[in-house]
Amino acid sequence: MNLIADIAIIPLGVGNSLSPYVAACERVLREAGLKTQLHANGTNVEGDWDEVMAALKRCHEVLHEMGAPRVATNMRLGTRTDKAQTMNDKIKSVEQKLDAQ
Amino acid sequence: MNLIADIAIIPLGVGNSLSPYVAACERVLREAGLKTQLHANGTNVEGDWDEVMAALKRCHEVLHEMGAPRVATNMRLGTRTDKAQTMNDKIKSVEQKLDAQ
Amino acid sequence: MNLIADIAIIPLGVGNSLSPYVAACERVLREAGLKTQLHANGTNVEGDWDEVMAALKRCHEVLHEMGAPRVATNMRLGTRTDKAQTMNDKIKSVEQKLDAQ
Amino acid sequence: MNLIADIAIIPLGVGNSLSPYVAACERVLREAGLKTQLHANGTNVEGDWDEVMAALKRCHEVLHEMGAPRVATNMRLGTRTDKAQTMNDKIKSVEQKLDAQ
Numbered sequence: 001m002n003l004i005a006d007i008a009i010i011p012l013g014v015g016n017s018l019s020p021y022v023a024a025c026e027r028v029l030r031e032a033g034l035k036t037q038l039h040a041n042g043t044n045v046e047g048d049w050d051e052v053m054a055a056l057k058r059c060h061e062v063l064h065e066m067g068a069p070r071v072a073t074n075m076r077l078g079t080r081t082d083k084a085q086t087m088n089d090k091i092k093s094v095e096q097k098l099d100a101q
Numbered sequence: 102m103n104l105i106a107d108i109a110i111i112p113l114g115v116g117n118s119l120s121p122y123v124a125a126c127e128r129v130l131r132e133a134g135l136k137t138q139l140h141a142n143g144t145n146v147e148g149d150w151d152e153v154m155a156a157l158k159r160c161h162e163v164l165h166e167m168g169a170p171r172v173a174t175n176m177r178l179g180t181r182t183d184k185a186q187t188m189n190d191k192i193k194s195v196e197q198k199l200d201a202q
Numbered sequence: 203m204n205l206i207a208d209i210a211i212i213p214l215g216v217g218n219s220l221s222p223y224v225a226a227c228e229r230v231l232r233e234a235g236l237k238t239q240l241h242a243n244g245t246n247v248e249g250d251w252d253e254v255m256a257a258l259k260r261c262h263e264v265l266h267e268m269g270a271p272r273v274a275t276n277m278r279l280g281t282r283t284d285k286a287q288t289m290n291d292k293i294k295s296v297e298q299k300l301d302a303q
Numbered sequence: 304m305n306l307i308a309d310i311a312i313i314p315l316g317v318g319n320s321l322s323p324y325v326a327a328c329e330r331v332l333r334e335a336g337l338k339t340q341l342h343a344n345g346t347n348v349e350g351d352w353d354e355v356m357a358a359l360k361r362c363h364e365v366l367h368e369m370g371a372p373r374v375a376t377n378m379r380l381g382t383r384t385d386k387a388q389t390m391n392d393k394i395k396s397v398e399q400k401l402d403a404q
Contacts, residue, residue, distance in 0.1 A: 019400050038398070057151075113318075195240060278378075
């Protein structure tokens with residue numbers, strides 16, 4: 001089952017500079033061979049359900065290893081059976097409607 | 102790794118009555134032996150990371166089998182290494198602060 | 203426009219005990235006269251759109267006043283025009299499907 | 304109070320092609336003069352709290368006017384008092400950590 005997800009990971013108890021932790025998770029996702037698109041409030045990722053979820057678990061483990069006593073993630077997940085769709089397809093689909101106005 | 106999660110699952114393309122689908126996922130979570138607390142905008146669940154995630158995947162599969170061409174989930178996940186904490190601990194912790202005002 | 207929302211507020215840069223901050227926001231919501239239902243991963247709130255949003259803004263302000271340099275909220279919002287529905291209606295609707303199994 | 308938000312809006316009861324509705328909300332945000340960055344699972348927006356929230360309310364109204372009986376939004380909100388920060392600052396901050404590896 002293919003999954004498009006949007007992961008916003010927040011380490012707690014490590015001060016208010018989160019970017020080293022967000023970067024660490026981004027590296028985990030990329031090293032897992034997943035396509036990622038970093039954005040201002042999270043990172044979008046596309047791949048096989050099990051591979052995305054294994055990488056997300058690894059992100060939590062890595063952030064704990066970096067010293068975060070708590071890790072909170074907010075995640076959006078989308079699966080569909082009617083057609084194949086990539087992250088770029090989703091963006092293009094909205095942009096076409098914007099252009100067609 | 103223990104996980105406390107909040108799952109809000111939305112089937113798309115099936116009209117605007119979602120409760121049969123939400124109930125189907127709730128049954129999946131309960132049958133997996135996970136502790137759940139249904140609330141107005143999702144369901145909280147507590148358990149081993151892998152077991153929660155396996156049940157969530159099964160929720161997506163079941164909703165597709167029920168006819169939903171798309172399934173969108175919004176999920177909050179929390180892990181911590183500093184202490185053990187249950188869902189009820191989290192609620193009590195806030196209620197104590199409210200009472201102590 | 204009536205709104206049912208689920209608010210999960212996280213102060214950053216204040217350590218990893220969040221309950222005093224979550225309780226402060228809960229008080230703001232209650233003092234605004236809104237119906238709230240605290241749960242393990244947030245609080246559900248029901249009321250007029252503008253009143254809920256004014257209270258949420260006040261939550262961010264209060265947490266900053268308490269010393270949090272950053273405040274991150276994850277929120278689910280639902281509006282509907284087909285029928286009136288309360289938070290309890292939403293829960294009952296799912297529970298009926300569970301009982302009817 | 305400046306706000307950086309990530310808005311994922313889902314109309315329910317209108318089938319499974321959501322892009323016309325997402326595009327309609329994107330137009331509302333842009334016409335409000337807000338900076339937006341569309342991504343695969345939502346749109347990031349930056350601006351004054353009240354202006355962002357007024358535009359979000361208008362998005363719900365517009366989607367109802369387009370025929371959606373229910374509208375569900377998942378939103379991430381971030382405010383900070385320690386320093387000014389734009390959406391691009393947030394992305395650059397993570398990218399610098401990735402490059403520095």
